Amino acid sequence: MSLSQAVLLFAVAAFLWIALRAGRDRELFVLTVRSGKTRLVRGKLPPSLFATLSDVMQSANVKRATLRALREQNHARLEARGLNEPVLQRARNVLGTYPLAKLLSAQTLRAKR
Helix, strand or coil: CCHHHHHHHHHHHHHHHHHHHHHHHHEEEEEEEECCEEEEEEEEECHHHHHHHHHHHHHCCCCEEEEEEEECCCCEEEEEECCCHHHHHHHHHHHHCCCHHHHHHCCCEECCC
């Protein structure tokens, strides 16, 4: 491998790391649903929000999904994989009842490390 190829490879790796890090900095929390059980993977959120989102997943009989809350300008936005549109909308409605300030400053449930 030539020096220019090594430098290019390093630059690409650095760019990818920075892009991944920037996305994680906006991330409030990540939840997964596996075999019907909701679990906090990363981040923090109020216990009442966790309980309500868990209830939404359980009542919709969700077996497998990933939910990711991201910080936007003045609110939180929810992304999800494995949910149909009506369940995703219910989860978004639940998250929308929590102002961003409350998500950032409330007593929180934290992911176990």
